[in-house]
Amino acid sequence: MKYALMSGIGADVNIGELARRTGVASTALRYYEKAGLLPEPRRSSSGYRAYEPEVVPRLAFIRAAQAVGLSVAEIREIIAIRDGGAPPCAHVLAFVERHPRTSGCVFASSGGLSVSWTTSPVAGLL
Secondary structure (H helix, E strand, C coil): CCHHCCCCCCCCCCCHHHHHHHCCCHHHHHHHHHCCCCCCECCCCCEEEEEECCCCHHHHHHHHHHHCCHHHHHHHHHHHHHCEEEEEEHHHHHHHHHHHCCCCCCCCCCCCCCCCCCCCCCCCCC
């Protein structure tokens, strides 16, 4: 996974650079923004999106959640709970238990939207 490439970056990056560094297509980034999964980035003086490095863990979460079969609406719900300051663990587990692709996965809990890969190909939604 390419998500680690942005750790330590202190400046905002444009959509092309974010796509290049994370391996997430710029069209997907725009879609995630429009769907409410990513916060709307600030705009540069020339109108380009300027993403903060903090979107990288959220992107990793979105991709992991999609990999286990969660819908955009379910992912948006989880993110809204987390952004509201509450830990969404129980909510995530309820969604995950309904998806057959997640059986056998090990879910790790942490303080934020991060991904922990274990021996299971899809694990660590929170």
